Amino acid sequence: MGEQTAKINNWVLGLTGGIGCGKTAVSNMFEELGITVVDADIIAREVVEPNSEGLNAITTHFGKDILLPDGTLNRTALRTKIFTNDAEKEWLNALLHPLIRIKILADLNGATSPYVVLVAPLLFENNLDKYCDHTLLIDVPTSVQITRTAKRDNTTIEQVKSIIAAQMSRENKQQKADDILNNDRNLSLVRTEVVDLHKSYLQYALHSKTKSH
Numbered sequence: 001m002g003e004q005t006a007k008i009n010n011w012v013l014g015l016t017g018g019i020g021c022g023k024t025a026v027s028n029m030f031e032e033l034g035i036t037v038v039d040a041d042i043i044a045r046e047v048v049e050p051n052s053e054g055l056n057a058i059t060t061h062f063g064k065d066i067l068l069p070d071g072t073l074n075r076t077a078l079r080t081k082i083f084t085n086d087a088e089k090e091w092l093n094a095l096l097h098p099l100i101r102i103k104i105l106a107d108l109n110g111a112t113s114p115y116v117v118l119v120a121p122l123l124f125e126n127n128l129d130k131y132c133d134h135t136l137l138i139d140v141p142t143s144v145q146i147t148r149t150a151k152r153d154n155t156t157i158e159q160v161k162s163i164i165a166a167q168m169s170r171e172n173k174q175q176k177a178d179d180i181l182n183n184d185r186n187l188s189l190v191r192t193e194v195v196d197l198h199k200s201y202l203q204y205a206l207h208s209k210t211k212s213h
Contacts, residue, residue: 008108011115011205014132016123018170019163020149021138022183027119029194036111038104040120040128047099048073054099061091097126105131115205124176125168134204136197137177140184142170 082089
């Protein structure tokens, strides 16, 4: 249980939002301002790279046919195996979630910028917000999520709707978040607001450091 109560020595902003809300565009803006971004989705891919503990365990469990010819994980095959099998899904989550959390915590602690941003689509759903000092929701209307994602991922509107339905509702996220950024407008307006938020977060981080000394 050590990782559950892990102490993070940096001030952490949790950045979240539903599919198609433009989290990457906003997190890129924070990076341009010199802030380290830790992306939970990228880490989730890193823990199943070839020769990783995660991929070795998956291969042992499911067999070599879970790999593509180049030795990387066949995500489509894995999704098919766990989609209708709750026991296999639970096994996979029990394997990967601790590996992902350990890497997230290491990266959050390793950041040297004034504060660090943790980007996670399921920040609230997976209780990652407990590692954050403050949370920012990137928000767009559900209709915008649907059209953006269907166009970007070349999927059907029905598929996008089912993904949205599986995530925490927009209203619940709005209630949980400390700040809400409207990303359904011109990017220059969004960037201006990000700069303003950044100034506030610098102050919060500075204040928390002086308080802890």
